[in-house]
Amino acid sequence: MKVSNALLEEAAKIYKVLSNTNRIKILYFLEDNEADVSTIVNNVDLPQPMVSHQLAILYRYQLVTRSKQGTHVFYCLDDPHILEMVDAMLGHVSHEIKGEPHPYRKTVRVKKDEF
Amino acid sequence: MKVSNALLEEAAKIYKVLSNTNRIKILYFLEDNEADVSTIVNNVDLPQPMVSHQLAILYRYQLVTRSKQGTHVFYCLDDPHILEMVDAMLGHVSHEIKGEPHPYRKTVRVKKDEF
């Protein structure tokens, strides 16, 4: 498959956005609810400036939309398909983990032919 | 959906691995071929130490496997499903780059109501 550089770089950027558990948590909370910042803060258990900061990143990369109502800003998943991708990734890692924590491959594989 | 912290962190780590165009390029080259390092170097047009470095990261996080034959080390996708995920992401960003609304998006973003 031939992929343009611009596309690769854009994909890499989205992956960077997703490479943070706080942002993933926020996305997951928004799976079921459109929610304002305070509600998100109360549910993901992070300080408000942190949540605002991560929401700004999610918004900049078009992972969420937002709309203002009075003093409240409501955030919403832009494309639910993103969460399907995250689901797939969680499935991947849970399959890989299988009981053992797997930050790295610590378990020795076959001695002779591997290294 | 309720997700354990360990799982979230593991998914975030894999996302971090994927957040680099050089690593994605290497994974894509391995889509069609099992290949040794030199072959990869010749095809992705990156200096050899860079390729070895990125391969080490891909191996540590179990995105590729490797086997040694003489002086050559052959790398192979560990789980082709990973590339399906990358495909999905490339599809996602190709929509974004063209400024197209996402497939599942109900309303088009309007300047006036945004800020």
Next chain:
DNA sequence: TTTAAATATGTAATATGTGACATATAATAT
């Protein structure tokens, strides 16, 4: 117009990632 609530932004310390480059190791052949 002062106050309070909701949200966003700025700053600084620390940490982590990146890319270029030099060099080390490992296997094989001469």
Next chain:
DNA sequence: ATATTATATGTCACATATTACATATTTAAA
């Protein structure tokens, strides 16, 4: 042993990310 090829590792300068915290901005109500 020495040389050669394939691959891996170490280092350094640089850039970017993370987090906590303080403060600014916006809105609406009293």
